[in-house]
Amino acid sequence: MAALYRSRHRWKRINWSHVLTRNFTGNYDYDTVVIGGGSGGLACSKEAAQLGQKVAVLDHVEPSLRGTKWGLGGTCVNVGCIPKKLMHQAALLGTAVKDAKKYGWQLPGPISHDWLTMAEAVQNHVRSLNWGHRVQLQDKKVKYLNMRGSVADEHTVKALSKTGKTMTLTAKNIVIATGGRPKIPTDIPGAMEHGITSDDIFWLKESPGKTLVVGASYVALECAGFLTGIGLDTTVMVRSIALRGFDQQIAGLVTDYMESYGTKFAFRCVPKRVDKLPSGALKVTWSDALTGQEHNDTYDTMLWAVGRAPETKALGLDNLGVQLNKETGKIIVGVDESTSVPNIYALGDISQGRPELTPTAVKSGKLLARRLAGHSKELMNYDNVPTTVFTPLEYGCVGLSEEEAEVRHGRDNIEVYHAFYKPLEFTVAERDASQCYIKVICQRDGDQKILGLHFTGPNAGEVTQGFSMGLQCGATYSHLLGTVGIHPTCAEEITKINITKRSGLDATVTGC
Known part of the structure; x- marks a missing residue:
């Protein structure tokens, strides 16, 4: 559509559709450019587009050291939450099959697990999610660029x-x-050459076989748990403590259960070198911090799960003065996800002090998009964010650990109610x-x-999710006791909890 307008006594022809676009985006190509196509970046871009903004997303996956690569969707979809939970489910089914005999199921012959069948099914599901994300971006008119992005200034992104x-936006x-990528130690000979990470484990074409998992994060324990569950000889090497940052009493219960489940643990041990033998096996040498002695064993696979590093190095942030945490390399952000440079924001795992959780990245991304579009002033609430560790005995939690509560409020100012219970489904199966x-x-x-609320048992995530809303609403112990439980469930035991640690009484639940 064209029209005429008068300026300084001259008549000029103008394309009004072009003017409308320029007025909306100002002097820029886009209202918002998002670098990163993971959970947070996709949520932010789609929300912004729905609010009428012109949006582009840049996403590029650098292959792992083992050459593993994947599609749109970030860590959660490709090498995190989704494949992890599916392989965890495979392990749970193995346990269920064993339990089934006690429930009367007649199972002919011994059971075994086929890695390739599971891996192909999981990978096909992940690929369907990759495609789905691309379709969603297209439907919402978000420009998707499979390119690596770096920041030239507060309004300019370079794409490669x-x-x-190259392209400039x-x-x-x-x-x-x-987001971030798994770390591999650079000071241990053979570590980088012969080890894999969580970027690789879910995309292996054949069984990892006898596996050494180095690390004690939730990633390490979850991977070790499902590997044990599908019948693989699995050892976890722990330098100091398991599940750092989580309630340590619960962490002990989780690792105790895993040991009884069949996972081996090498506590207070540090790997020294990794050598590949002519047979293809890996000879791992480590030292025992307690005795100072060295030991070695052979494994088919060595999985490093010693933490994650933020993907900030290739972004060009140093030249712009974007403030980073010197220890972690993460971007320092304000309560509104703003960085130290105007018009540049950061969200998700790359932000200092934020939970490394998909749901927080998704929600904060949506809220940021609404604020940037002028539709809201609501900030992300990072308090009482629930999470679950999908180990063989699942662990769900929300709020403070007992250690954190003592630090913040003092031991004498908190009351800890606790209970040991037995899930009904464990009884017939005679499970510990x-x-x-x-x-x-x-x-x-x-x-x-x-x-804070902490729960170990079946379906811990499903149990914790509902109670987390109570904590957001300021729930009290009285509210908990006033809640009627669903019988017979594990979750109902939370509503009946009445023994305090302070009392010293036996906290074992007996009967109804």
Whole structure:
């Protein structure tokens, strides 16, 4: 559509559709350019587009050291939550098959697991999610560029394709959501040459066989758990403590259960070198911190799970003065996800002090998009974010650990209610339930506001999710006791919890 307008006594022809676009985006190509196509970046870009903004997303996956690569969707979809939970489910089914005999199922012959069948099914599902994300971006008119992005200034992004093609995009706002990648030690001979990470384990074409998992993070324990569950000889090497940052009493229960489940643990041990033998096996040498002695053993696979590093090095942030945490390399952000440079924002795992969790990245991304579009001023609430560790005995939690509660409020100012319980489904199967445990941490005075809730047992994520809303609403111990449980469930035991640690009484649940 064209029209005429008068300026300084001259008549000129103008394309009004072009003017409307320029007025909306200002002097920039886009309102928002997002660098990173993971959970947070995709959520932010799609929300912004739905609010009428012109948006582009840049996503590029650098292959792992083993050459593993994947499609759109980030860590969670490709090498995290989704394949992890599916392989965890494979392990749970193995346990269920064993339990089935006690429930009367007649199973002919011994059972075994086929890695390739599981891996292909999981990988096909992941690929369907990759495709789905691309379709969603297209439907919402978000420009998707399979290119590596770097920031030239507060309004300019440089894009580089794998073929060397370059492109410049300008935007009113730039959002960085590039997440992180697993670390591999550089000071251990053979570590990088012969080890794999969580970037690789889910895309292996054949069984990893006898596996050494180095690390004690939730990633390490989850991987070790499902590998044990599908019948593989698995050892976890722990330098100091397991599940750092989580409640340590619960962490002990989780590892105790895993040991009884068949996972081996080498506590207070540090790998020294990794050598590949002519047979193809890996000879791993490590030292025992308690005795100072060296030991070695052979494994088919060595999986490093010693933490993650933020993907900030290739973004060009140093030249712009974007403030980073010197120890972690993560971007320092404000309560509104803003960085130290105007018009540049960061969200998700790359941000300092934020939970490395998909749901927080998704929600914060959506809220950021709404604020940038001028539709809201709501900030992300990072308090009482629930999470679950999908180990063989699942661990769900929300709020403070007992250690954190003591630091913040003082030991004498908190009350810890706890219970050991036995899931009904464990009874006929004659499974050990000695690590099935509930802990509810409350303020000791007043209404006894709940500060933290911890649960180990079947379906821990499903149990914890509902109670987390209660904590967001300021739930108290009285509210908990006033809640009617669903019988017979594991979750109902939380509503009946009444023994305090302070009392010293036996916390084992008996009967209804």
